[in-house]
Amino acid sequence: MDQGRISAGQLTLLVMSFTIGSWIVLPTGLQSGQNIWLIILFGLGGGMFFACLGLLLYRRFPGKNLFEIHELVFGPVIGKFFSLLYLWFFLQTGGGTLGVFVTMLKSTVFTATPDLALLVPWVIIVIYGCRRGIEVIARSNQPLILATVGLILISILLVLNIFEADNLLPFLDKPFSRIAWDALGVAVFPFGQGVIFMMILPRVNRQQKVAGAVFGGLIGAGLVLMIIQSLAVGVLGKVAEVLVFPTYEFYRIIDIAQVLTRLELIPLLNFLTMGFIKIMLCLYALAFGTAQLFNLRTYRPLAIPIGVLLLVVARRIFPSVSEHMRYFEEVQPYYGLFFCLVLPLITLGTALLRGRARREMAP
Amino acid sequence: MFKFLWRKLRLAHLRKKNPLPRMYRELSPDLEVNLTAIRRELGASPDLIIRRITVGSAPATTGALLYIDGLIDQQIVHRDIISPLLNGEKGRKGQDSKGLLEYLVRQVLSVGAVKKEPKFEPVVQALLEGKTVLFLDGQAEALLLATEGWEKRAINEPDAERIILGPHEGFTENIRINTALLRRKITNPGLHFEEMKLGRRTRTTVAIAYLKGIVNEKLVAEVRSRLKRVNIDLVLDANYLNEFISDAPFSIFPTVGFTERPDVTAAKLLEGRVAIFVDGTPVVSTVPVLLVESFQSPDDYNFPYYYATFIRWFRYISFVLAVLAPALFVALGSYHQELIPTPLLITIKSATEGTPFPLVVEMVMMGAVFEIIREAGVRLARPVGQTISIVGALVVGEAAVTAGLVGAPTIIVIAITAIATFVVPDLLGPGIILRLFFTILAGVFGAYGILIGLLFILLHLTSLRSFGVPYLSPLVPLSPGDLKDVLIRAPIWAMRTRPRLIGWSQPERQPFGFGSSGTEEGEEGEAEDGG
Amino acid sequence: MIVLMILIFLLLFLWEAPGLMAQEYWRELAVFTILLIVGLVLSLLLLTGVKLPYIESFWLNLFEKIV
Incomplete structure (x- = not known):
């Protein structure tokens, strides 16, 4: 299928980009205001737990991706059914990112451009990258994530004159249940969506480094997100809770000597590049997974029709951003938990049981 | 699509394949x-x-x-x-x-x-x-x-790669003189040449040159086998073969390097590359080639390193300018005017007041005019060519502005771009094509189009390889040690290793430092500059 | 508009199919075609203004009914 190999370092960067993905402009859990960094920390913890689960599963079946593991554990029929569920999850993740992407562009810079004019070229290059294989995706990710992290670090300097540390206080003023719920939301999205990497782990060239690479990526992404959202809260204060794109808004305020203005292009660029990688990875996992589902020899031709499907899904994912936020608030935690906790747990449990049964029968 | 085309072409070719019978008749005693x-x-x-x-x-x-x-x-x-x-x-x-x-x-x-x-x-x-x-x-x-002897051109400085300091000799059309020029640069028994005849009818002599002990043997074998597979009627120039042995025949970026200079060839061989000489042309191909090599000039190594670093960065900036300046101007001018500071916007607006065409049409049109002038200047006899350039550029540009056909800012952007293009001569072709590509994208989608184009080019470049070496290395995948000759031009004494992905079979050039104890390192002691 | 859409999809098919046929990748061709037809149908539905459910709204409604 795809002979490409990526290094552990590239996997780390991919995990980072994927996690930063669309969340960088559309953070959930910002209702918790100044506690945001704590929530991201908790979310990161949750994400690490999900990652542990996935990696445990992967260690039992080294060199196999998620869909192969399903078939090994449940047999071809049920296994394929489980894989199908995940395909749907990937489709919704990718479509959702694409949907946010259009909404974001439409409501900021490209107000007059029709949706399709934004979507179609984007999907075309995503398909192009997907067909080139994981190696190209991982490599082109390298400069993009470097640029993103660099820009975010620079923005720390840029907001120094408008950053008010008082905005980050009082600390822990919300009820704990509220914080826990928000943290769960963050754990599931964006960290939990990393379950998609179960499709890519076998492509890493040094398998013993896989776990470290995934954790490194998650922690790196967590740090980046913590920095940028703390900046947003620190600059905007209470206002951050009601804005749709707080990251974008706080860059708008930056004005240094009337020379460095209109810096909202920075978060836009960050989001576009990171979202690009995220959508490309989703499409890759989708095409690769579908090809595996039907025992095909190559996934490349599938990139085109699945890209089209992604486009359709992006058009019908949510009617408005507020609906999208409500979805994240009410449904996504359960929905995500099902895919990054429940299903892997079932798979792991069954694998353990069957393994034990086999061992008991063997002697 | 290109793959498909390629497959079609190959199938059509295979059907007609008709190997020439080679019979060797004996001489008669009569x-x-x-x-x-x-x-x-x-x-x-x-x-x-x-x-x-x-x-x-x-x-x-x-x-x-x-x-x-x-x-x-x-x-x-x-x-x-x-x-x-x-x-x-x-x-x-x-x-x-x-x-x-x-x-x-x-x-x-x-x-x-x-x-x-x-x-x-x-x-x-x-x-x-x-x-x-x-x-x-x-x-x-x-x-x-052996009585060969015919009229040859004298050794002069190559026109395409001019330098200020350093050796001024260039290759000629005679392969023997060329190999001798290289031997004069590298007095080392490890310098090997392998000759073969290519071109079914022209029977042109082609030589592979490499430095045994430094080059990766697999690379030599790969070059050899790719050249052997070339089945072509005539070979008149190095490019006839380059298009056959290139990794990405449909890419606009060159995946086979070329030079007319013995010193550059020597430096590349000492980095572990392979050179291909073709009889009848002063152009020598070198493989593998990286994108960053296009930005290196022999002068970088003949001038002090701080100045060379400085100039190299100007080369990078020039190329970006050459590719993106018209596109950015079109995007800003026609879609994102709010991003231009107000005084500047007013100036631009007043200068472009009343021009009949949209900005992108102006830009493409004037770009085309400039290309025509450039091409005419190249093709015509030299004195006439210069006249054409001056008359064309000055008169046409001035007249277009005074007639109100195009805005003066357009002319300025085109002029800057045109000059910037020539700073990186190796990427002249890709630069022009990319510029048109980006200008049109910017005209249709604005800044979004430029971003789309950039991502596309990034994907394309990361997927390219030249004889197994990633085209964007050492930037992607990153090998920090090799950035010494990319982001900066490190002092020669600090460039103690060869490029990691090319010269790995003999990574060390010389011990670090000013080299007072250099005598022990007899064979690898010569501090050649990197190409 | 509908004709244009069908034309685009036909173009996509022609782009990919000959290569697959030349390599005798029949299964791949089948899956490709089916997915492409699904995409075409959905696009046509979108184009003709049929109210396909919004995915996230669908889940929201479902959850509200359950809870």
């Missing part, structure tokens, strides 16, 4: 038969000279000398072949005809390289390469005598 055969093969070409001679006196053997007039050195033929054969041969006694050839080679002919050849086709080939052929009656073998 002199007249051989001469008739040669005449039939070469036709009535007046430059074929057949000089009949009689060798010896007891018994006298008739024979013939054949050569192509103009390809041989008359002096050698007269002094070292004809005159000894006619005069110095009188004293021979009792030689049987069998040992005659051997005797002539050992005691009579004073030519350097001599070869006996029993087959017909190689004899004809040798004749065409400028050798003199000696047939003797009763001998089924011919003597091939």
